[in-house]
Amino acid sequence: MLESIPLFPEQASSLAPEVDNLYFFVLAITGFFALLVAVLVVIFAIKYRDRTGNRVGAPITGSIPLELGWSIIPFFVSMAIFVWATVVFFHIVRPPDQTLEIYSTGKRWMWRFQHIDGQSEINELHVPLGRPVKVTFTSEDVLHSLYVPAFRVKADAIPGRYSSIWFTPTKTGQYHLFCAEYCGTKHSGMIGSVYVMDPDEYQAWLSGGGGLSMTARGEQLFQQLGCVSCHLNDGSGRGPSLAGKFGTQETLANGETVNVDDTYLRESILTPQLRLVAGYQPLMPTFQGLVNEEGVMSLIEYIKSLPAAPATGAATQTQAQGR
Amino acid sequence: MTTTVLPRVNYLNHEHGVASWLLTKDHKRIGILYLIVVAVAFFLGAIFAAGVRMELTTPQGDLVSADTYNKLFTAHGVMMVFFVLIPVVPAILGNFAMPLMIGAKDVAFPKLNLLSWYVFVIGFLFTIAALIFGGVDTGWTFYTPYSSTASNSNVMLTGLGVFIAGFSSILTGLNFMVTIHRMRAPGMTWFRLPLFVWAIYATALVQVLGTPVVAITVLMMALERALGFGIFDPRLGGDPVLFQHLFWFYSHPAVYIMILPPMGAISEVIACFSRKNVFGYSFVAFSSLAIAVFGFLVWAHHLFVAGISPYSAMVFSFLSFAVAIPSAVKTFNWTATLYQGAIWWRAPMMWVFGFIGLFLIGGLTGLFLASLGLDVHLHDTYFVVAHFHYIMVGGAIMGFLAGLHFWWPKMTGRMYSDGAATLSALLVFVGFNLTFGPQFILGYLGMPRRYHVYPDEYQVLNVLSSAGTSILGVGYTLTAVYLIYSLFRGERAGANPWLATGLEWNNTDSPPLPHNFSDLPVVSEGAYEYSKRGMKVA
């Protein structure tokens, strides 16, 4: 019976041992200080007990060296924790370069995952062993938080923004996936499982069905919504060419520069006038309401997939202005 | 001592009748009025907590529905945070003892003080009304956009209750701040002030600077909900996370509104029952101010996983570690105060020992959450729940009870049973650890907070936690029983049953006179000069 009570979560990602080592370090330090004070209090309470209530203690008022000592030593100890914890944190929030991209949207009360190759799944996430995976997600309604305890990762899903988590699974199996930010009635039902599979099995699972790949769906939307009529790949259209733009910098009409990333592309589809690229008129209508979050994600995936076209015309001009 | 010649007229018996209480401008009576309302709020909050813990004994949501469960933990949080923890020490013990301790006849603005109580009661009634008309399910934090768009419970009414009660806190802080500045008796210099008064002063700073911000934030949320303002609405380009920034800008310092005054009470009790000066008086005093100031700079540590930039997370993590230092300094100084003391084991001191144990754990687990790399995993899990209960209940409520047991003879003129009080401190200590200890493990395992249904493997720890609640309940009930019993059958306390220093013990009777002192006290020495009393050194 006792073995069945878990006291420690499974380690199933490359980040988990890092986080756990830090945890034990902090546990050791805080445990030491807690014991130190607790033992002293108990010893003093017993040793200096006065049953009469009629005596007074020694006339001690303080000691500057002691005060300095117990301010400065804890400060340096806490700085050691701070530095280590910050290093681990940057590992958690900085994904490596080559990751398997998965998109997700949270809404009350389910998680929908969209694989690039076309499979989508609800409250289940299949990932391959040993490969860095990055899940980019947003919320369609209120705040949620995507949390996989076995991987030690978590991030809030915020409507109107993209968040992401990344992990490299190190152990096959089935793990809990939770919503960690309170979201209403069935908050505790917004849970699911992550399945870590051997790469071969994962490939088999991937090919086991699913519709259009995200890029293909994005291309479809790009045609249907009429994006293609302005955003010509050679840069001669009324809107800027999008080919090869992802991950570059763009100069805006107000002279600022912006990184062309998921967030900027999403914003430009839904509220195009907010940060207009220099050299273009504010002609683009908003697509808010015309395309859902997954559609936006597919469009972004399509734009990412466009190879850089040979620079001509307007595109060169924009680039030149940026310098 | 002058007290023996005083007539037996005191603040409790010089006027009679309900009206004499409801229209009183006496800070001591107002303190008692707060005690009554806060006790009712604590009782309600405890009932809601019991509901939550009963539901969580099984993994299935089989006792109450999901909506009811969500309303239960929200009601528990709102009740305990806004109507118990924030007023419990400043409004009850602060009101009763602070003017006595500085040698004033009353607070600076007695009418405003009474008004604060009425404002508090009105806020309380609004909140009660919200609960009666179906409750509210947003959690006590009212996060947008859930609160402003999705929830269909009584958000407005609860928000209004919290908004109104906030003004009570602002006005009390203002009143105390002016009182401490302008009403001290001749000779009562800043560095002769008892440490409780320093703590109340630091708290008043936070109340005055922080509470208005949460008031306006809750108002914006309400306007958003009622009129579609859009400030926190992502569909209009608004930012739901802005609400969290504004909310925690107040609500983190509010943690210090809850813990600083109990820390002050702890300093008083330790000095008295060790018969010593508090070790490093000025460090303890200034650490209160440091906590109050730093407390305003750490709010974003509640948002480490809410999409703030990693660099600002780094800054806030650093500052959160920094704010831990003054708390550590206090703890070390309390421990050092015991050294070579003449420690008299009476009930208030037993609560202090409990406080130190629980506050140690609560404070040190805060370091886990300030650590960025750990907070990603621990945020919004039961680890956080355990941590803040150790601070808020283990720290604030234990500290309050230490102070209440200390000043009870002064407030009522009667003694309670020391044995019963010691037993109850022990029960609360054990029950508390059993309730919240397992939650640290649950949190590291990954159990998210505010879960109605949870995976089976978490059951054993949850059952332990629920079992602890019943011990805790017995402990608190026992406290209520012997305290109420003492009102009728308790021994007469006499002016200074603890042989303590301080104007409230030495310059007036128990219970004190209607206007506190027959003669204006003149102060000529520090707060804890036990060594000058001509008693034998232990």
Added chain:
Amino acid sequence: MPNGAAAHADHHGHHAHHPALQHHFESLEQQHEASTLGMWVFLVTEVMFFGGLLMAYLLYRVWYPGAWAEASLALDIVLGGINTAVLIASSFTMAMAVRAAQTGRHQHTVRWLILTMALGLTFLVIKYFEYAHKFELREVPGPDFEWHGQFPYQAQIFFSLYFGLTGLHALHMIIGVTLLAVITWMAAKGRFTPEWYTPVEMSGLYWHFVDIVWIFLFPLLYLVDRAHGVAQVGV
């Protein structure tokens, strides 16, 4: 306690009780100092109160400069300007009222107070017409909000903050006028002396504070990028 006894005697031997001296104070000076400090602390809480809204204002202004410029142009700078002048004038009359109370000229105090109230009411009436116009144009946040510029969504946030800030300010004006009405009545009854006119002084502090808030709100709301915006409209 000999010291205590001495202090006691001193307390009673001192100047005869002023009718306004409350029992828990030792002297009028102490009472006055307490009131003054209390009022300043109260004003600090007011700054924090407006601060929450101003924080939101600042954030969105940085995020959406275009929308801010566009929406700000829709505010009536003439009415806003007149109101600014009205409030500055009312600060002057309030200061004169305090001065008159200090020098013990009751009639002057009452007259200056009435003038201050009149200016305050003028401000509120003008504000009413401004609001009414916005309601006609449906530029009031909510489901009926209409905006024909480039930034309909963000403009709504601007107007939310406009109504939030000016509404809160107007509420303070209403409270201020009510307060002055009471003070005027007290002044007419001859309650104040050069020795004790604390309520007049405190109402003055409050009134100046409310004016200063407007001095911040006017440029923040009405003058966002106005020069640049006018040039654009000119083109």
